[in-house]
Amino acid sequence: MITLPASINASLVLDIVLLVMLLVVAGAIVRTRSLLAAIILFGVYSMISAIWLVVMDAPDVAFTEAVVGAGISTIVLLGAILLTRGETEKSDWRKLIAPALICAAVGGVLIYAAMGLPDLGDASSPANAHVGRAYLEGTAKDIGVPNMVTAVLASYRGLDTLGETAVIFAAGIGVALMLGFGPRSSLASPPSNLGDRHVTLRVAAKLLIPLIALFALYVQFHGDLGAGGGFQAGVIMAAAITLHALVFGLRETMAAIPSRVARSVASLGVLIYAGVGVVCMINGGGFLDYDYLFPPAVEAQIPGWILGDGSHAPHWGQHAGILLIEIGVLLTVTATMVTVFYGFAGRTVDDARREAKR
Amino acid sequence: MLLLAGTVGLLVAMAMMIARAIMGASHYDRILAVNSFGTKAVLLLAVIGFMFGRPAFLDIAIVYALINFITTIALMKFFRYRALGLPLCASPGEEGGDG
Amino acid sequence: MADILAWAGGGFVIIGAALSLLGAIGVLKFPDVYTRIHAASITDTAGASMVLLGLCLIAGLSLTTLKLVFIWMFVMLTTPVSANALANAAFGSGHKPRIGAFQIMRTDERRKTPRGVDAP
Numbered sequence: 001m002i003t004l005p006a007s008i009n010a011s012l013v014l015d016i017v018l019l020v021m022l023l024v025v026a027g028a029i030v031r032t033r034s035l036l037a038a039i040i041l042f043g044v045y046s047m048i049s050a051i052w053l054v055v056m057d058a059p060d061v062a063f064t065e066a067v068v069g070a071g072i073s074t075i076v077l078l079g080a081i082l083l084t085r086g087e088t089e090k091s092d093w094r095k096l097i098a099p100a101l102i103c104a105a106v107g108g109v110l111i112y113a114a115m116g117l118p119d120l121g122d123a124s125s126p127a128n129a130h131v132g133r134a135y136l137e138g139t140a141k142d143i144g145v146p147n148m149v150t151a152v153l154a155s156y157r158g159l160d161t162l163g164e165t166a167v168i169f170a171a172g173i174g175v176a177l178m179l180g181f182g183p184r185s186s187l188a189s190p191p192s193n194l195g196d197r198h199v200t201l202r203v204a205a206k207l208l209i210p211l212i213a214l215f216a217l218y219v220q221f222h223g224d225l226g227a228g229g230g231f232q233a234g235v236i237m238a239a240a241i242t243l244h245a246l247v248f249g250l251r252e253t254m255a256a257i258p259s260r261v262a263r264s265v266a267s268l269g270v271l272i273y274a275g276v277g278v279v280c281m282i283n284g285g286g287f288l289d290y291d292y293l294f295p296p297a298v299e300a301q302i303p304g305w306i307l308g309d310g311s312h313a314p315h316w317g318q319h320a321g322i323l324l325i326e327i328g329v330l331l332t333v334t335a336t337m338v339t340v341f342y343g344f345a346g347r348t349v350d351d352a353r354r355e356a357k358r
Numbered sequence: 359m360l361l362l363a364g365t366v367g368l369l370v371a372m373a374m375m376i377a378r379a380i381m382g383a384s385h386y387d388r389i390l391a392v393n394s395f396g397t398k399a400v401l402l403l404a405v406i407g408f409m410f411g412r413p414a415f416l417d418i419a420i421v422y423a424l425i426n427f428i429t430t431i432a433l434m435k436f437f438r439y440r441a442l443g444l445p446l447c448a449s450p451g452e453e454g455g456d457g
Numbered sequence: 458m459a460d461i462l463a464w465a466g467g468g469f470v471i472i473g474a475a476l477s478l479l480g481a482i483g484v485l486k487f488p489d490v491y492t493r494i495h496a497a498s499i500t501d502t503a504g505a506s507m508v509l510l511g512l513c514l515i516a517g518l519s520l521t522t523l524k525l526v527f528i529w530m531f532v533m534l535t536t537p538v539s540a541n542a543l544a545n546a547a548f549g550s551g552h553k554p555r556i557g558a559f560q561i562m563r564t565d566e567r568r569k570t571p572r573g574v575d576a577p
Contacts, residue, residue: 010362010409017369021376028380036437040388043429044379047399047422054403054415063418070396071425078436183443198446198545201431204538211531212424219417226414236421243428246435249445345443360467364508367474371481378484378493386490386547393539394484394497397532398477401508404528405470408512416524423528427535431542438546 011055018052033088039077046070056120059227060149063219067235072337075242079344144315145224145322153229154322158288161325162273165332169270172336179343181259183250198247205247212240220330224319230326234333241338250345259342262335269332273325280321290321361409368402389433396426462514469511476504489555490547498540505532 022045029041046069053062118125139151153161216236223229245253277288285292294317372395379391400423407415435446480500487493509529513522 010365014365014369014406017373021373024380025376032380034385036385036433037382037388040379040385040392040433043392044376044395047396050418050422051399051402051406054406054418057410057412059412059414059418062415063421066418066422067425070422071429074429075432075442078432079442082436082440082442198542200538201446201542204534207534208424208427208531215420215424219421222417227417232421236424239425239428243431246428246431246442247446250443252445348440348442360464360471364467364470364474364511367471367478371474371477374478374481374485384490384547384552386543386552387493390490390494390497390540390543391484393536393543394480394501397501397505397536398481400528400532401473401477401505404512404525405508408515413516413521413524416521416528420524420528420531423531423535427531427539430539434539434543434546438550 014055015052018048018055022048022052033090035081035087039074039081042077043070043074046073060147060229060232063227063232064235067232067239071239072235072242076340076344079341079348082344082348142315143318143322145318147224147226147228149227150223150229150322150326154325155290155318158277158290158321158325161329162270162277162288165270165273165329168336169266169332172266172339175340175343176263179347181263181339182254182342182346201247205243209240209244212243213237216240220326221323223326224322230329231333233326234330235337237330237334238337238341241334242341245341245345250342254342257338259339262338262342264335265331266335266339269328269330269335271328272331273328276321276324276328288321288325290317291315293317293321361405364405365402365409368398368405372398372402385437386434389430389437392433393426393430396422396429400426459517462517466511466514469507469514471511473504473507473509473511476500476507480504490552491544491554494540494544494547498536502533502536505529505536 025041025045025048029038029045032038032041046065049069050062050066053059053065118127122128135148135152135156139145139148143151143155145151145155216233219228219236220230220233223233241253241257244256276290276293280289280292281287283292283295375391375395375398379388379395382388382391400419403415403419403422407413407419432442436442477500480496483496483500484493487496506529509525509532513525516522516525
């Protein structure tokens with residue numbers, strides 16, 4: 001028997017092994033004094049979390065955890081510790097007694113509370129019985145998108161997602177205000193390249209960067225059908241741009257995507273998202289009510305063969321609305337991550353220049 | 359059954375990689391251990407996807423194969439050169455002609 | 458026929474997992490960073506090829522097989538390149554290999570005696 005029929009034993013074994021690995025890695029992160037080792041172990045921690053989320057049947061969340069936790073987060077943390085010292089200070093164990101007791105007490109209360117939670121996948125728990133069931137039953141009728149996570153995220157709870165996009169945008173602005181929009185000194189002088197000749201790396205990077213960008217677009221548009229969506233696609237696209245900056249230098253990347261463009265694209269994304277909502281309001285519905293996205297005259301003109309088999313009502317407004325707001329999310333997330341990277345990397349270029357002049 | 363045996367083998371290998379990442383003699387050992395862990399994690403995701411009958415998990419495997427590479431390059435560049443903004447390779451026009 | 462393919466696929470997956478396991482044992486036991494890079498990258502690439510080939514045999518001809526081929530392509534492209542870059546960086550930062558004896562000439566040195574006269 002090659003494939004198991006999703007038996008409990010396999011998931012239980014996997015769960016236990018993965019959680020033990022998480023515990024070991026967390027212990028190592030706390031005990032290590034070198035910050036670079038801590039960052040490396042953070043990447044490992046995120047990846048084990050992503051695998052555990054996959055075992056628990058949550059592919060969208062696992063996707064986001066894999067790309068954000070093990071990818072962008074590591075690079076941004078590296079940028080951060082470039083601006084500080086590389087080691088933590090040794091702390092006296094006597095100072096740690098009170099925090100340890102507080103953590104143990106809070107942890108004990110949480111474990112006690114967790115024992116009262118309903119079982120995983122219990123159909124009668126409040127989370128699954130009322131709103132959850134309404135979404136499960138209503139998605140096919142109201143929205144017609146196969147991926148229910150996208151349906152809830154983009155349509156039923158579209159306002160929350162607009163808030164999240166605005167928060168990401170605000171975070172990007174905050175980082176840019178603190179760290180600047182890129183290197184302060186002009187980039188006209190040729191950069192010093194770093195010595196070793198990484199020929200294979202250059203060739204491989206030239207092959208990979210467009211493939212990663214293409215895959216980001218696939219994830220973006222496939223988010224309606226499988227795991228994916230705007231957030232994951234935005235982070236993957238930002239990872240491609242970051243790879244370009246790592247291999248070919250910040251100057252080349254900023255020549256391709258200037259900081260001005262990154263900022264404008266970030267605000268354009270939020271504008272598209274909110275704009276869709278306002279258009280729906282203009283056409284007579286509520287804010288972000290995609291059924292009113294197209295006026296009825298326009299909707300009658302759309303030919304039936306574009307989408308679906310015609311056996312159920314096509315929901316053009318829903319499909320178009322979800323597509324547009326996911327594009328908005330993609331633009332904002334990509335541009336924000338690129339702005340944050342420019343901020344950190346620009347600081348280190350300035351420091352390197354100052355060191356060279358000394 | 360065979361897939362489950364493969365999963366167990368991959369998990370043991372990943373645990374060994376974590377051990378190397380924690381004890382690593384130098385930071386290069388740690389970067390190597392994380393890169394190898396990442397590749398094994400990609401294989402584990404693919405095998406788990408087949409075991410649970412959900413081939414949608416392959417997308418996650420593809421994306422992590424790419425992200426793993428980017429993280430390894432970033433870590434290597436940071437540790438070796440302490441710089442994230444300067445280029446690793448000169449562009450073809452600037453090198454001495456044997457690029 | 459499909460059953461035989463499925464069993465063959467499972468066999469390939471086990472071979473691939475065993476290769477990865479051997480590589481992990483190597484990374485734990487080998488004495489210095491260059492030998493570890495050698496062990497990890499070779500067995501990772503070969504093990505990934507075997508595992509993905511086995512999964513392709515199980516999946517048959519479908520979109521899933523195409524995605525597996527993509528994963529294989531990316532692994533073949535990235536694992537050796539990152540191993541090369543890592544070894545390059547380790548050597549450039551002065552990590553001396555711990556086993557084996559060989560002479561490395563820096564590019565600005567010149568050979569003082571012609572070839573064949575030196576001790577090997």
